[in-house]
Amino acid sequence: MAALGVTLVKLPFTCCGNPSRGKNFEVSVFSAVKNLALAQSHGLDILTPCQCCFGQLKHGAYWYETHKGLRDKINRLLAEEGLSYGGLSDKQAPGTAHEATKGPVQIKHLLSFLYDDIGPDILKEKIVRPLDPVKTALQHGCHGLRPFSVTGFDNPFAPKIFKELVNITGLEAIDWSKETECCGDPIAEDYGDLALKILTNKLETASREGAAFIITACTHCQIQYTRGQAQQRLAEKFIPTVSYPVVLGSALGIPLKKLSPGEKIPIQF
């Protein structure tokens, strides 16, 4: 991010709460809001490279606003730790809080940040090492796209942000029929066969539709694509997977070793 003139601050965040969605609604919302409150206490916005975190934070903020009983409980728990979230901070005396705490924390996914805050045009100027126009398939990740009413990330049926950001680097993003479909990660732990089946099908269609590799916009998808068995299938189909930051970083002229220690990277870069 330094190449783009952005400074990241690492805060002691906890889990976003996405893994607890199917177990305890309260936990998932509280986890998300707690992280938002933490960012707010530092007067910062949140940036995440993961669609699941992004979606979950959005969900947390959404249900915090909508569900009054839960909001009160969360406020109480946050107050115990000296945190607060949302409009409450307006009442703080001047001087006790950062300036930026006046507005609610912005939740940004890496892609939406690059697209909205940096802008594709500026990004294009910074590209020093355009990549060969190889056809690639894009794995969006579900939780950022859907439900649109909560996440507001991109068009949930025909997303364009990711595509544009990939095309900037010189690669050629194809219209993959499965690009907005789930990678299978959420069920990989409990029902590995199903997850693998989903993934295999995705790989088959991607290779049939002419993609040389897959770029992911979500950490969880990337994890799913690099799991042991999935890796085997990838090797069979000769379709490697990389996460978007590696692609962009490489186009920005950052040495590969610095970008991704230990990750397998397709030869095109």
Added chain:
Amino acid sequence: MTFKILLYTSLILLGAGLVYRFQAIARKQRFFERDRDTLAKKIFSINFKGFLLNTLFQIKLFRAGKFRWLAHFLVISGFVYLVAVHALDDVTYVMFPEYQPTIDPFRFLRNLAGAGVTLGCVLFLVRRLIRSRVNQDHSVQDKGFQFRGIVSILLILALVLSGFLLEATRIMSEPRFNEMVEEYSDLDGDDDLIHLKAFWVENYHVVFKENFLPFTVDLEIGETLNGDYCLDCHAKPDSAFVSTPLAKISKEMGNWLAYVRVDNILYWFHYAMVLILICFLPFSRMFHLIAVPLTSTRKRITPQNLKKEMGYLDVFSLSACTNCGFCSEVCSVYPNFQITGNPEILPHVKIDTVKTMAGKGLWDAKTVGRLRSGNDDCTLCGRCADICPSGIDLVRLWEAADNLMVNLGCQNNYTLAQEATFDEWSKQDQLPGDPDAGSSMDLGLSDQVEAFEHCVQCTICTNACPVVAYDLNQNDFGPHQVMNLLRLGKKQMAQGSRMVWNCLTCYSCQEFCPQGIRVTDILLELRAGGQKTTDRIKLSKLNNQVSDK
């Protein structure tokens, strides 16, 4: 002679204790594959640098918390000095040929080391009075971490303090003075002795019964005699900055102390403390002296090869845990604990439970049930293992704990829900809920008719669902059928359906629904409800297993 016999006995006990501990640990080490576990034998790749840094400087503790590192390092460095130079002086005088306990710098250094250890121990004790955030909750307090290992601290404290008192009383002691005179000089019964005594009263703080009138003694003669007989081994004790003030304070009692030979009593007490410490080392918190360096030699598992390796329960690293609680302070799912109040979410509590379970199996249904739930909440993010001052590979441990529970017959909720019979599932309706489950504040979508009544059974959701598409043969209901179950009032049945438990949460159904029904949110809520039912089934199963034993 008695000394030697006692010392060797304690050393033999120490050896036996260590052998016992290692054996007991080796018996519990286990490898796991799903559904089967074998006794472990594995050679680890060695992390030599980590071992060295963590053993000598406790580098991981330094990174975790500077204050605690300071307290710990004071104790360790002081104690190492005392053991090496003071306790083992018979052995180490080779390295310090000029060593005498009563000359400088050794006298000063001994006091310094002792003071360091005392200060460190006091800091340890103070910290225990101030409960850290992770130990505040009463569910954690019940586990009694606050007083874990306190015996070791008190023993060390008793050892060092008795050492100071011993030195102080020896400084004052008249009988001790007489013994030394008899042994190292030919002044016994000599008239000149009185001058030496007077000199020692003045400069060495000895307390004698008789008073020395200024005109009867000549301090200069005393000084010459001191130079002849004493000075080689006895520097003035003022450099003993703890013991000498102690001696000065208790000067008034000097005669009485000398009369009952308190210095000898303290000597035996001091020695007894040493022996007790030696004997208890394998069975107390002090075992971490051995466990931590050994644990630090092991290389950590990476998330990438976590699944490739077989599960391995490393009981040895369990014994390196000192319940310091750093892991819980950085735990990613700490908010889960804040809401559910399940202490078995917190790593420092979990590790303790796993330790008990490795020895006793499923000994307590409630605790094991909670551990199952807490361990399932864990995201294996690895922050606990990053910070652990003992260098325990906690990620590997949580994975092993999962396997251990599966092999002992405690499945995770997903598997249980799939395997539960219809009877088991429906029976739970009548059972009262777990009183510890806490009030839940979910959305209640599945109980609000307006949330799903608009469903027109168009099957768009089912057509959009990847689970339905790829799991066609096994899947029971499509999302639209789950909605219909709700309309029929069959919530319980819906909660147990495969659709609900296999839902990928990809939100395709919800996004596509022409009626705007929150299909995915409802599915997730049903699963959350099903988790509670499963928890009850799990608890009753565990209760049966425990009572069978």
